[in-house]
Amino acid sequence: MNNQSITKEILNWYDNNKRILPWRKHLTKKQKQYFTLVSEIMLQQTQVKTVIPYFNNFIKKIPNLKILAKTNDRKLLKCWEGLGYYSRARNLKKTAKKIIKEFNGNLPNKIEELKLLPGIGEYTSTAIMAIAFNKQFIPLDGNVERILKRIFYLKNVKEISKDNLYKKKFFFGKSNRPSDYAQAIMEIGALICKPLNPLCYECPLRKSCLAYKKKDFTLTSKNKFNKIKYFEADIYKSKNKYLLIKNNKFNFLRNLLIFPMREIDQKQFKSSLNKRINIKMSNMDMKIAINKKNRKKYLSNSFLLDKDDIKKHILPSFTKKIFKSIIRY
Numbered sequence: 001m002n003n004q005s006i007t008k009e010i011l012n013w014y015d016n017n018k019r020i021l022p023w024r025k026h027l028t029k030k031q032k033q034y035f036t037l038v039s040e041i042m043l044q045q046t047q048v049k050t051v052i053p054y055f056n057n058f059i060k061k062i063p064n065l066k067i068l069a070k071t072n073d074r075k076l077l078k079c080w081e082g083l084g085y086y087s088r089a090r091n092l093k094k095t096a097k098k099i100i101k102e103f104n105g106n107l108p109n110k111i112e113e114l115k116l117l118p119g120i121g122e123y124t125s126t127a128i129m130a131i132a133f134n135k136q137f138i139p140l141d142g143n144v145e146r147i148l149k150r151i152f153y154l155k156n157v158k159e160i161s162k163d164n165l166y167k168k169k170f171f172f173g174k175s176n177r178p179s180d181y182a183q184a185i186m187e188i189g190a191l192i193c194k195p196l197n198p199l200c201y202e203c204p205l206r207k208s209c210l211a212y213k214k215k216d217f218t219l220t221s222k223n224k225f226n227k228i229k230y231f232e233a234d235i236y237k238s239k240n241k242y243l244l245i246k247n248n249k250f251n252f253l254r255n256l257l258i259f260p261m262r263e264i265d266q267k268q269f270k271s272s273l274n275k276r277i278n279i280k281m282s283n284m285d286m287k288i289a290i291n292k293k294n295r296k297k298y299l300s301n302s303f304l305l306d307k308d309d310i311k312k313h314i315l316p317s318f319t320k321k322i323f324k325s326i327i328r329y
């Protein structure tokens, strides 16, 4: 298949199968920009079906860029609670302030300018250029990566590197409907070229797909090469309350409430007799020894929370997972 017929097949498929999503409504230009910005930041590391209710609630409470720039942090984080990666919410507000101050309230339509906004990197800037401004960009999200890995049958570390996947995007060519085209490719990844059991018989890319020809759909994941890190978390409990501290020690989950913890080495982790849990972060696999202590400890910047407080406070799902594991034992 040549590029032109691939483009045509992909758009045909999209016109007949696209999902109705709240950020795909008919919108004014300004709304389209704001909705794309919010949804794309939310969609970083998070699936569409998880994002939808958060997006609807966010837009209801914070309907435009001007209001976002003035929203207090507590309200902002409450709207984000449960979505994880809270730095995204803080960056979104910083971005809104910057757009109002430096771009007269209009989302910039140049990729170099978008990349200068807080929290907007390579993926999000290309997604905004394509979706909000209808420019010829194909964002490389997890869905598009999966399609490329299968079409070109990419297996080893070098083949699945970002650099190589960027090169392979030439496969998609150009379209006269860039906004729809970018969304169509991501949508095929999400609905058809699924991680397990891809629906190849419905796929417009079948004729060009090496994985389909070889009937081997296994994927090599970057996470396979994730670093394993070891930690010990101290659980101080007093009168059914647990001590948490505001994290200013680790780069992940900065300024959020976590159990006091420190990094340890593999030997220390293996010799620990405490309960152990595993938590996968986007860039590392965390193995955590849970060190349960009954004496009270006062630490600066610390909070005592019971089970019911968990709902009221803005806690990262990382901390909630540790909570769940200790409440069970």
Ligand code: SF4
Binding pocket: 147, 150, 151, 192, 193, 194, 198, 199, 200, 203, 204, 205, 206, 207, 209, 210, 211, 212, 217
């Ligand atoms: S043919 Fe199958 S494996 Fe290949 S891109 Fe389509 S859904 Fe994915």
